[in-house]
Amino acid sequence: MEAARDRVVPDVVADGLHVLFCGINPGLMTAATGHHFARPGNRFWPVLHLSGFTPRLLRPAEQGELLSYGLGITNVVARATARADELTAEEYVAGGRLLTAKVTELRPRWLAVVGVTAYRSAFGDRTARVGPQERVVGDSRVWVLPNPSGLNAHWTAATMAEEFARLRQTAFAPGDRAGQG
Template identity: 80%
Template sequence: MAAGGLSVLFCGINPGLMTAATGHHFARPGNRFWPVLHLSGFTPRQLRPDEQEELLSYGLGITNVVARATARADELSRDEYLEGGRLLTERVERLVPRWLAVVGVTAYRTAFGEPKAVIGPQERMIGSTRVWALPNPSGLNAHWTAATMAEEYARLREAAGLPGS
């Protein structure tokens, strides 16, 4: 594991209303984060949102770019993304994960001022932390299937040197 104890810090865009209500990341039924995390080999079984603390035992963490809950990410302002990127940078500098995985390339582009960023590893580093933009697992992101998302998440897992579960 990295000095801060995390191999990968996953970073969602912002809490949805279900997440805000339950306190569990990616809690909305139909969100594909938890199935994709398992399919990609990060976890030995599919975790439920209320089991998110188990991620720590695999060297994984979870956070968000923006703290404000909304029904849809497109309700967030550019200023909220930029401030979220600044605060996320501070969090990463404090936690020192090996990789920061931003779950949503559009959120990454906006929060970090990288309009041409594509899915995959980024040139940007935050201190010694590498950055990877992953596809957003929301059901609204229909052109990515669970299988194709799992392939991309597995690329990150392999780059992070984590064994497949």
């Protein structure tokens, strides 16, 4: 696993997605496999399914299927670490700038940052809470979701799925950006 440290995992992206999910940074398991949210115990894939974003539970190796649902994945910081606390404040700020450029180019309807601390650090918004944000990146609205890491004990899979479902209902509502949905 240590050999995966500092690797970069390719984004799963396309132009005009409904939702671009943005993790903090790849963990070592993700970097070793090349599949986002690959660590056993990470609740991203189960919560994505429980919230109705996907019709079945996808495995990390099936991440490419997200594009067919109008979904994608990127990260605030590209380099892999064992823990997010290994990242510096400067990396978060630089990641926020790179993420802004990426989102402006790809134009997803919604940028969904998974982790309020990551969002606060990347965008300098110390008062942000989980939910829709006032910030707009290019033409994209921003929603902060709870971090699906198994270390985030404040949120259960069920309560996370409720918040993810709020975003899904908004992002796929008729009339959301140009009447598409």
